[in-house]
Amino acid sequence: MKNSFIIQTENLIKSFPMGRSHFTALNGIDLNIGEGEFAGLIGPSGSGKTTLLNIVGSLDSPTSGEATVLNQPVSKLNARQAARLRKEKLGFIFQSYNLFAVHNVFENVEFPLLLLNYSGTRRRKMVMDALEWVGLTDKVKSKPPQLSGGECQRVAIARAMVKKPSLVLADEPTANLDAANSHHILKTMVDLNRELNTTFLFATHDEKVIMYLKRKIYLKDGKIEKDE
Amino acid sequence: MKLALKLAFRNLIGAGLRTWLNVIVLSFSFVVIIFMKGVMVGWDHQAKTDMTNWETGGGQYWNENYDPYDPFTFSESHAPIPSELDEEIRTGETEPFLIVHGTIYPQGRMQSVTIIGINPDQDIFMLPSHKLDTISDAIPAIIGSIAARNMNLGIGDHATIRWRDVKGMFDAAYIVITDIFSCNVPTVDAGKIYIPLQKLQSMSGLDNEATLFTFRDSEKPRPDISGWTLKTKSELTKSVDDLIKTKTTGQTVFYVILLLLAMLAIFDTQVLSIFRRQREIGTYIALGYTRREVVGLFTVEGAMHALFAALVSAIYGLPFLAWMAKTGWTMPMDVSDYGMAIAQTLYPVYSAGLVVSTVLIVLLVTTVVSYWPSRKIAKMNPTEALRGKIQ
Numbered sequence: 001m002k003n004s005f006i007i008q009t010e011n012l013i014k015s016f017p018m019g020r021s022h023f024t025a026l027n028g029i030d031l032n033i034g035e036g037e038f039a040g041l042i043g044p045s046g047s048g049k050t051t052l053l054n055i056v057g058s059l060d061s062p063t064s065g066e067a068t069v070l071n072q073p074v075s076k077l078n079a080r081q082a083a084r085l086r087k088e089k090l091g092f093i094f095q096s097y098n099l100f101a102v103h104n105v106f107e108n109v110e111f112p113l114l115l116l117n118y119s120g121t122r123r124r125k126m127v128m129d130a131l132e133w134v135g136l137t138d139k140v141k142s143k144p145p146q147l148s149g150g151e152c153q154r155v156a157i158a159r160a161m162v163k164k165p166s167l168v169l170a171d172e173p174t175a176n177l178d179a180a181n182s183h184h185i186l187k188t189m190v191d192l193n194r195e196l197n198t199t200f201l202f203a204t205h206d207e208k209v210i211m212y213l214k215r216k217i218y219l220k221d222g223k224i225e226k227d228e
Numbered sequence: 229m230k231l232a233l234k235l236a237f238r239n240l241i242g243a244g245l246r247t248w249l250n251v252i253v254l255s256f257s258f259v260v261i262i263f264m265k266g267v268m269v270g271w272d273h274q275a276k277t278d279m280t281n282w283e284t285g286g287g288q289y290w291n292e293n294y295d296p297y298d299p300f301t302f303s304e305s306h307a308p309i310p311s312e313l314d315e316e317i318r319t320g321e322t323e324p325f326l327i328v329h330g331t332i333y334p335q336g337r338m339q340s341v342t343i344i345g346i347n348p349d350q351d352i353f354m355l356p357s358h359k360l361d362t363i364s365d366a367i368p369a370i371i372g373s374i375a376a377r378n379m380n381l382g383i384g385d386h387a388t389i390r391w392r393d394v395k396g397m398f399d400a401a402y403i404v405i406t407d408i409f410s411c412n413v414p415t416v417d418a419g420k421i422y423i424p425l426q427k428l429q430s431m432s433g434l435d436n437e438a439t440l441f442t443f444r445d446s447e448k449p450r451p452d453i454s455g456w457t458l459k460t461k462s463e464l465t466k467s468v469d470d471l472i473k474t475k476t477t478g479q480t481v482f483y484v485i486l487l488l489l490a491m492l493a494i495f496d497t498q499v500l501s502i503f504r505r506q507r508e509i510g511t512y513i514a515l516g517y518t519r520r521e522v523v524g525l526f527t528v529e530g531a532m533h534a535l536f537a538a539l540v541s542a543i544y545g546l547p548f549l550a551w552m553a554k555t556g557w558t559m560p561m562d563v564s565d566y567g568m569a570i571a572q573t574l575y576p577v578y579s580a581g582l583v584v585s586t587v588l589i590v591l592l593v594t595t596v597v598s599y600w601p602s603r604k605i606a607k608m609n610p611t612e613a614l615r616g617k618i619q
Binding site for chain 1: 231234235238239241242243244507508510511513514515516517518519520521610611614616
């Protein structure tokens with residue numbers, strides 16, 4: 001039966017082998033995130049926010065418990081199904097942008113649409129729309145090394161948003177940016193959240209990001225400390 | 229696959245100099261392999277054509293006792309011309325040859341020679357036998373350039389030859405060199421003296437006898453003739469096939485080394501790519517690729533080097549190969565002493581099959597070499613790859 005939550009976790013546990021023992025990164029996380037939320041996982045390094053983001057993004061699987069993303073149980077997805085979920089429904093924004101250095105801005109943003117096998121005309125329109133959202137229509141031919149950090153992250157946002165995903169996962173998106181660029185990026189994401197009703201889930205400990213979040217989920221030692 | 233090709237193309241073009249260095253190394257392999265193979269094919273063609281034109285014709289009948297490698301059989305290897313060949317001999321489609329072992333004394337020295345009686349009017353071979361049709365104070369003779377050099381004889385020079393007639397009696401006479409020919413088949417040249425057939429028949433007391441017959445038409449069915457062994461053209465040129473086979477084996481080692489060097493560059497690039505592009509690999513997976521698809525992408529990228537190399541080869545290789553086919557490859561040293569049918573200048577012959585097979589082999593090897601290190605991606609943890617952590 002389908003539910004109204006985009007993300008739902010039940011007693012989610014993730015532990016990693018560390019020498020002869022185990023390090024528990026997530027220790028019984030129960031979390032529900034609904035459609036259109038602008039939420040963030042907040043906590044210091046090692047609190048488990050990136051691990052949780054990776055599991056929600058079907059890049060990793062839980063040790064026990066379950067994470068259901070867009071009605072799909074992550075632990076039960078095989079590699080092809082997980083790739084399909086990411087390809088069709090999820091957008092990723094990374095701290096270090098993770099743009100393809102040898103591709104230009106247009107090609108970077110076009111990439112998710114190529115995976116979806118869209119026609120050339122459709123791709124072109126969608127890419128130009130996405131670049132318009134982030135204000136980079138004049139940089140289509142530029143390559144990432146020719147862009148500033150802020151511009152790179154805007155390209156990354158355009159790449160994450162171009163296919164209009166249901167959920168965008170952003171891992172420390174402003175960590176490498178100055179204050180002005182951070183605010184610009186966050187305003188862009190807030191606008192996209194409002195206009196496209198896309199759900200955003202951040203992993204951050206940056207105060208600049210926290211002040212934009214509508215829902216703040218504080219993690220400490222792999223547990224939810226506070227959800228407000 | 230279409231997407232992998234598109235992305236691989238973008239990645240390779242985007243990688244710039246690194247791609248083109250590999251491509252140039254690989255293209256060099258293409259051109260050298262095609263050229264060297266072309267030389268072998270050209271040599272094969274040339275050697276067989278030369279042997280046909282100078283030594284074997286369209287095939288031969290040998291006297292059953294004749295062994296070209298044993299001069300001591302020559303005294304026994306002759307017989308009257310069989311009536312079955314009369315008509316063809318009359319029309320010039322078959323020519324008789326008489327072979328006698330003898331000795332020449334050029335300028336007081338002594339050398340063993342093979343004296344061959346040949347019809348001055350024959351036109352099956354390119355030998356300038358018409359130069360034997362002359363009136364002179366001595367027996368007219370033609371020799372090849374190697375024989376001329378070895379015997380230190382020139383046109384117009386006289387020398388004494390000695391032979392044994394059919395009864396075993398020694399006899400001697402003067403010969404005069406009326407022409408010196410140059411040919412690429414050393415067995416026609418070295419140690420051979422050509423004189424008129426009728427003269428040799430009368431000198432040796434073997435009137436109307438011959439050692440072998442050469443016919444022009446290799447396609448015509450030939451009857452079995454008692455006392456004579458039929459040698460087809462392919463049998464007579466088998467030595468060339470064997471020689472080419474031996475040389476080809478040697479060349480294969482050279483190709484393998486050349487390919488290994490090119491493949492080492494590709495392998496090195498692939499291994500470096502997988503280490504250096506961890507974050508990119510993680511991003512591919514995050515955006516919706518499976519690890520298997522990323523392996524495919526990297527393999528296509530590697531294999532595409534071979535396709536680019538084929539194109540680059542076409543740019544500079546086609547003019548080069550065409551030029552070599554036209555001007556030929558001249559050996560850096562005199563090849564007349566090599567003892568095999570080889571021209572001073574070899575003209576490479578390229579076929580579509582040669583080019584296509586070379587491209588396919590290089591493409592296949594490049595694909596395998598590209599896939600080999602790429603398999604590591606299948607074992608990568610995408611979350612660690614995203615952070616650029618070396619795995």
